[in-house]
Amino acid sequence: MTDPLTSYGQSRKARIDALAATSVAESGTVEEAPGLSLIASAWQRLRRNPVFLLGAFITVAFVLLALVAPWVAPHDPAVGYLLDKVRPQSNPVPGPEPGFPLGADSRGRDLLSRLIVGARQTLIVGVFATLGGFLGGLVLGTLAGAFGGWVDSLVMRIVDVMLSIPSLLLAVSISALATRPSQWTVILAIAIVQIPVFARLLRGSMLSQRSSDHVLAARALGIKQSAIVFRHMLPNALGPVIVQATLVLAVAIIDAAALSFLGLGNPDDRKPEWGQMLGQSQQYLADYPHLAFWPAACIIVVALGFTLMGESTREALDPKSRR
Amino acid sequence: MMSDAPLLSVEDLTVTFGRRGQEPFRAVDGVSFQVRPGQTVGLVGESGCGKSVTSLAIMGLLPQRGNTVSGRVDFEGTNLLELSTDDMRDRRGRDIAMVFQDPLSSLNPVVPVGVQVTEVLERHRGMTRKAAMPVAADLLRRVGIPDPDRRIKDYPHQMSGGMRQRALIAIALACAPRLLIADEPTTALDVTIQAQILALLKELVEDTGTALIMITHDLGVVAGLCDEVNVLYGGRIVERGARHPLFRDPRHPYTNGLLGSIPRLDAVGERLTPIPGSVADNLPWDHACAFAPRCSQPIERCTQVTPVLEESFGRALRCHNPVEVPR
């Protein structure tokens, strides 16, 4: 008798809690090499992990590309240079030619330039959505984990309900509410969807911090509650959250692409975005699959990069998955 | 500077933990003892006998829920158990401080050690971080950390175990508390380091006149340090005495057993005699002596009547059939 939605929520919760538990291991119990902190020893293992290195390579390359996009893109992504080659009946999508290695889209705009500049949009959406989810989760999770009691119960009930709904479904519903879809409604929708993930994670690691030895030691010194929360608990609880952030970035990029694909994103296509490009390629899919292939490949590779990096870091930090 | 008015007077301290679906569990059961200014008092017993719970109850650090504390903890005439949370917080670290067992996990891994020292000074002395830094360096020097001006910037994982424990002692003594509670401060350390830390503690409490409650399961630790020793069993004090009389002629079979299980350098070849059984064999104190099942010389009364703590000539003993004093 397993209701698919419930077990979906359960497994998400279990994953989050396992990650939260890695924050306690930081103190004491796992001291295999003396003088080596958990972070340092995780780094020792990560440095030689090909999965991590591949993920980190993709991530760094993508971020660099996104940063310098307007300067490396060969053409202006908004100008239809090949517009005169477009024949609605015989040749709707101009093919490659010198200076336009991947050809153009149905409005004669350079596909390569649109992909490159699209990287920047993708990064902006991913980073802001993750940041929004992180900040929201930070506030809720810190409140719940630091104070416990009814605040905790209330926050966690809401969080658990939100976690049991598939995130994309929720994001689509939220962004469909917006009267004027834009890049920011996409960011907001995805941020809201990620809040419960961060909140539960942070609460978990705050709770394990609350019962940790060094917090007891700080309380034994009469340190004020606010300093205990912000100096002794929060910084130590953040480790798993940072790992989660890389994983959320991947989800945010895919979800953002999905929303744009469904037409819930920025309607203005002068600023290219991979999901939106994918959406516009639909009507030419049978004859010009490359139009869909390139943005899809970009989304997959970048999401994979973040996931590989995040997952291997999570594993390296998790004392249970060692050796 | 020992005066007779006690600095700390614990009276009938009882801590009960509620357990779901089970009888409540009395981890500390009517414990009374006193600490005079500058005195070093030992609290000795096996794992689980309630040493840590006693110290946490004195500090007001037990979890807020799931337990009840009764009795009195008088510190300089104030019952700490009746203080408000804020007042108690002001006293912790300033009047009473504590050193814990595991020096690595007791330090905040993401804050430099120096800042963890200045934090207490800022909190209780109202100093600025800048003004507190040289004081912190001085404190680290006093606990024997070499090159403190550089070490002050180290993170806990950059220090060795012994150095971390020294740093924790520096933090605890930063505001010159009148009472220091050390809960098994050497258990997590190497034997050679243990001796150094004990010597340091002894020197510091003698220099500063701080009273010390030394919590340990190791009578050997107590031997060189404590003026008076309380032996705990199953949450109750079973024997108390000044160090020399207690070690010379232990009256309680449990104390005697503990002494028998310390390795002695002057008795090479002599067999160590550990106390048989474990705390799991305990009888409830309600109408028996909890130690009876493990005792070397039980009599019938031991499983029928609860022994009371009887005091005479500075010794206190809870036993129906004490060990004979050799003549």
Ligand SMILES: Nc1ncnc2c1ncn2[C@@H]1O[C@H](COP(=O)(O)OP(=O)(O)OP(=O)(O)O)[C@@H](O)[C@H]1O
């Ligand atoms: N928070 C708690 N909830 C329930 N029971 C507890 C709690 N803390 C301690 N106890 C119980 O109280 C008893 C005494 O524990 P305590 O930690 O004082 O032992 P101890 O003498 O310090 O032993 P050790 O040498 O292992 O530190 C134990 O049986 C323990 O299980």
Ligand SMILES: [Mg+2]
């Ligand atoms: Mg203990």
